[in-house]
Amino acid sequence: MKKILIWGTSLLAALTLTACSSTENTSSSQSSSSVESSISQSSTSSTSQSSTSSTSQSSTASQASITANQATILSQLVQYTNAESAGPTKNYYYENGKAKLSSFENLSAGQTKFVSDAQGRSATARAVLTYAQFEASKGSRQGEPLDPPYWPSNQKVAISYALTGRTYHGYLWNRSHSIADSLLGNASYTSPYNFTTGTRSQNVGANQDGGMRFAEETVENYWKAHPNTSVTVQYQTTPLYQGSEKIPRGSLVDIKSSDGVLDTEIVVINSAEGNKIDYTSGSNKATAQSSVKASSSSSSQTAAAAPAQKSTTTASTGQATTSDGWTTAASGMVYVSKSDRYYRSVLNPGNYRYLTLAEAQNAGAVEGRSNGYARN
Known part of the structure; x- marks a missing residue:
């Protein structure tokens, strides 16, 4: 009887320790989720909930997987876009340390992967780029830009750039490549999930060398400096959305070459100076010259122009x-x-x-x- 009592006491103590451990894990999870609360109020969903068929729960599981770095950057992007700002460089991008790549284990040289998130929005695009792809993409564009998910009506706007003192007159939205034609050639046109709805300035910045173009030119310039190299470049673009909005506030572009020469993360801001954008509908509160449907868009190499152009x-x-x-x-x-x-x-x-x-x-x-x- 005494042995049974001792065994029971030990078991009770073990269960108490297990419960304490479980509570600590939950607390850690909730703390992490609080960092991500600007993305989703329900980001504390457990891993087991991610298998639920409900759209909202599936979406929550997808958003809960955002990293702390991405949550921090998204918070910054929301501030910049709400302020109609071009960011610290005034050119719709800024650098954020070294590349933070993920899920390249099953991708070989020349391969790509484009996916959507649980809400059907374009998610992370990945490619292992080669010099041969860059060489093959030279000349005219290799395909026709595809409509990204939730492509909105397009308007002609004026975007006055503080950096250059110039004003752009043309369509607000471009079909913006996540991985560019200039880097990937015709493979960049194989999925709508390689495109997002990006402002003209998100696409090329204030001076044609900012925004997504800055990231693209980073790799283009590397290839030009290393012709016929066997080095590969891991290139990853992650659109960042605020909650259930359909249009990203910006993107993270992570770039790393196999020789280590390139190793950078670039933040691209999806805003337009002087234009208050609704990131759910795609509308803006600036005085528009006219409204047209999607036929007027472009990718980073095929930006739409005003009729006079x-x-x-x-x-x-x-x-x-x-x-x-x-x-x-x-x-x-x-x-x-x-x-x-x-x-x-x-x-x-x-x-x-x-x-x-x-x-x-x-x-x-x-x-x-x-x-x-x-x-x-």
Whole structure:
């Protein structure tokens, strides 16, 4: 009888310790969830709840997996976007230390993975990029941009950039690549989940080299400095949403090369100076020139332009000349690419808009760097 009593006492003590341990784990989970409360009030859902078929619970499970770093960045993005701000660089991006990559274990060189979250929104896009993909993507764009989930009506707006002192007049929204055509080629057009609804300025920044373009050019410049290299680049873009909003407040772009030369995280801000955006509907409170449907969008290399940009110049503005395969614009004229860079000589004029220099600059185009297809 005495042995049974001792055994019972020991068992009771063990159960008490187990309960204490369980309480500590729950407290830790709740503390972590409080960091993420700006994303979802129900982010304290347990792992076991993630298997529930309910849409709201499934969405909660997806949002609860956000990291502390992402929660911190989202909080910053909400502040910037609510303030219609271009961020600390005034160019719609800023850097945030080293890359924080995940889930690349099953991806090999040249492979991609595009997924949606529980609400059907574009989620993290991943790719292991190669120099061969970069080389193959040169020239004209490799496909047609796809509608991202919840693509809204589009409006023409004015975005006045504090960084440059210039004003962009054109469509607010672009079909923005998470992983760009210039890096991935035609594979970048294989899924709508590689696209998000991004403002013009989110796409290319205030000076055509900011926003998502800054991240893309980081890798492009690496490839240019290391031609024909066997090095690969892990590239990961994570759109960050506030609660159940349909349009991201911004994105985290994590980039790391296999030789360690590239190792950075870039935060991209999805806002537009002077425009108050509703991130659920896609509407904005700035005075719009007109409203159109989705046919007017673009990706980071195919940004939409105002009607004046789309029209070709008449003969009264001067005729181009051709020599040795190169077509050179007449005096005062330029060829404007889909990424809004202008050149004076090009190999394939059909891929460009032929505008006066003043028209190009007023539309926000900047002088491009000479390459194998276009030069200044």
